[in-house]
Amino acid sequence: MISPRIVVVGAGNVAWHLARRAHAQGLSVEQVFSRDPVKASNLATAIAAQPISVFDDLDVQADYYVLAVSDAAIGSVAAKMGERLPPSACVVHTSGATPLSVLQPHFERCGVLYPLQTFSKNREVDFSKVPICLETAQKEDYPGLEHLARRLSDQVYAVDSEKRQTLHLAAVFVNNFVNHLYSIGAALLNENDLPFALLQPLIQETAAKIQDHAPATMQTGPAVRGDQVTMERHRALLNTHPDLQQLYQFFSTAIQKHHH
Amino acid sequence: MISPRIVVVGAGNVAWHLARRAHAQGLSVEQVFSRDPVKASNLATAIAAQPISVFDDLDVQADYYVLAVSDAAIGSVAAKMGERLPPSACVVHTSGATPLSVLQPHFERCGVLYPLQTFSKNREVDFSKVPICLETAQKEDYPGLEHLARRLSDQVYAVDSEKRQTLHLAAVFVNNFVNHLYSIGAALLNENDLPFALLQPLIQETAAKIQDHAPATMQTGPAVRGDQVTMERHRALLNTHPDLQQLYQFFSTAIQKHHH
Numbered sequence: 222m223i224s225p226r227i228v229v230v231g232a233g234n235v236a237w238h239l240a241r242r243a244h245a246q247g248l249s250v251e252q253v254f255s256r257d258p259v260k261a262s263n264l265a266t267a268i269a270a271q272p273i274s275v276f277d278d279l280d281v282q283a284d285y286y287v288l289a290v291s292d293a294a295i296g297s298v299a300a301k302m303g304e305r306l307p308p309s310a311c312v313v314h315t316s317g318a319t320p321l322s323v324l325q326p327h328f329e330r331c332g333v334l335y336p337l338q339t340f341s342k343n344r345e346v347d348f349s350k351v352p353i354c355l356e357t358a359q360k361e362d363y364p365g366l367e368h369l370a371r372r373l374s375d376q377v378y379a380v381d382s383e384k385r386q387t388l389h390l391a392a393v394f395v396n397n398f399v400n401h402l403y404s405i406g407a408a409l410l411n412e413n414d415l416p417f418a419l420l421q422p423l424i425q426e427t428a429a430k431i432q433d434h435a436p437a438t439m440q441t442g443p444a445v446r447g448d449q450v451t452m453e454r455h456r457a458l459l460n461t462h463p464d465l466q467q468l469y470q471f472f473s474t475a476i477q478k479h480h481h
Numbered sequence: 482m483i484s485p486r487i488v489v490v491g492a493g494n495v496a497w498h499l500a501r502r503a504h505a506q507g508l509s510v511e512q513v514f515s516r517d518p519v520k521a522s523n524l525a526t527a528i529a530a531q532p533i534s535v536f537d538d539l540d541v542q543a544d545y546y547v548l549a550v551s552d553a554a555i556g557s558v559a560a561k562m563g564e565r566l567p568p569s570a571c572v573v574h575t576s577g578a579t580p581l582s583v584l585q586p587h588f589e590r591c592g593v594l595y596p597l598q599t600f601s602k603n604r605e606v607d608f609s610k611v612p613i614c615l616e617t618a619q620k621e622d623y624p625g626l627e628h629l630a631r632r633l634s635d636q637v638y639a640v641d642s643e644k645r646q647t648l649h650l651a652a653v654f655v656n657n658f659v660n661h662l663y664s665i666g667a668a669l670l671n672e673n674d675l676p677f678a679l680l681q682p683l684i685q686e687t688a689a690k691i692q693d694h695a696p697a698t699m700q701t702g703p704a705v706r707g708d709q710v711t712m713e714r715h716r717a718l719l720n721t722h723p724d725l726q727q728l729y730q731f732f733s734t735a736i737q738k739h740h741h
Contacts, residue, residue: 292711318703318711337679339686339701346686352679376678384673390715395666395680396687397702398732399659404696404739406655413644418636419597419612420655421692426599426606427656428688432681436664441599442657443578451552451578455650464735471731472658475724479664 225369228252228280231289232260234340235315239289242348244268246372251280276301288314296323303327317389320382321356332357332366339396354380444476485629488512488540491549492520494600495575499549502608504528506632511540536565548574556583563587577649580642581616592617592626599656614640704736
């Protein structure tokens with residue numbers, strides 16, 4: 222099978238990891254678009270692609286246009302691309318939170334390729350293990366997109382817009398909210414002149430445990446034990462932090478409800 | 482320096498990991514006490530120690546008595562041991578949540594050796610990286626206990642009872658509450674017939690990121706971006722889960738407050 226020709230629109234974290242993975246896997250990324258010419262050039266240089274900064278320069282003959290731009294920009298970027306590209310162009314976005322329908326007014330052949338991971342520019346990620354969730358507006362386009370996705374990752378799933386939104390919501394709980402709990406832990410230690418290094422192995426092990434076990438079966442702590450003495454002591458320790466006291470109570474009640 | 486003679490009281494997860502680590506490091510664990518003779522025997526056999534099930538059988542000449550029993554039992558177990566052991570006995574507990582003062586009515590020479598990790602019997606942990614928090618009632622006892630702890634782990638910290646309680650509270654946030662967020666994520670996926678495997682790499686990477694970076698600097702997601710559209714969509718998705726909707730709102734507000 223001939224390698225598809227890809228244009229990546231965006232030069233943020235997702236674009237950066239996705240485009241470099243595609244290039245490393247021997248896929249041909251032809252162009253990188255970013256309104257910021259420096260960003261376009263930085264990423265394009267890394268993967269031997271052409272940097273472009275105006276939509277008029279878009280290659281009109283690519284097989285896939287991959288939109289890795291902010292959620293809020295997807296609709297307007299798609300509209301601008303629609304003015305330039307032929308009706309046969311296949312355009313996919315990479316957003317967990319955005320329904321496919323945002324692309325449908327502009328392209329008949331559209332889809333979603335959502336890599337479910339948190340990407341940072343300065344951290345390498347093993348892309349072969351990143352789950353990729355796929356959806357296409359037209360059934361005929363699915364096999365081609367799946368073929369492309371399987372070049373990028375071993376973990377490819379068909380997930381429609383409705384389920385993908387719940388998935389993205391669940392990701393907010395286990396990523397954004399979890400990270401905020403890490404911040405709370407760090408702040409409590411900092412107030413007591415204790416180094417955050419004290420909590421790092423625990424955080425690591427807590428995440429490692431649920432790679433093999435359902436999290437509900439791994440629940441420990443005073444709430445699930447019904448240890449009122451410890452919970453009372455903890456609430457007292459949080460007297461000067463009413464917000465955290467409320468959060469502590471909320472979690473303790475929720476854990477007890479969930480497990481009894 | 483002569484290896485200290487150790488008696489481990491308890492045969493639960495902490496006792497299991499601690500005693501096996503001590504044995505593997507060439508320390509001599511003489512006895513394992515558990516009221517349940519089978520449990521005492523299982524652990525004692527693994528480390529070539531004597532299993533005992535009544536306090537009358539306690540070796541009265543050990544250098545350290547390590548109490549790895551439930552928080553609620555520490556006081557009563559110490560009282561019973563106090564009837565048997567000489568006043569010179571050095572007794573330490575291993576609890577994060579329990580002040581040293583629980584031991585002080587029973588022993589002059591007492592302390593705390595708190596390994597800050599979540600232990601499961603069926604999971605091996607790299608004990609050399611487990612932070613151990615130490616405290617002794619008498620300053621003279623600290624160097625000896627520190628020497629013992631450094632045989633067990635490379636990460637040894639002096640942490641007094643007050644700070645240790647805050648540390649334990651912080652551990653509840655980053656371990657117990659985080660695990661509950663994992664459970665929520667798993668439940669949301671389960672309702673949509675999506676496999677939990679979709680979230681596992683994200684969970685892993687979220688925990689890995691904060692090994693090198695302060696968690697507050699790693700915060701991502703709709704709340705910190707102020708992305709009202711996505712947050713509104715998420716709240717709507719949680720209409721049938723008022724508890725989760727409330728939790729979602731709580732975290733979103735807290736994250737925005739923390740970062741603006």
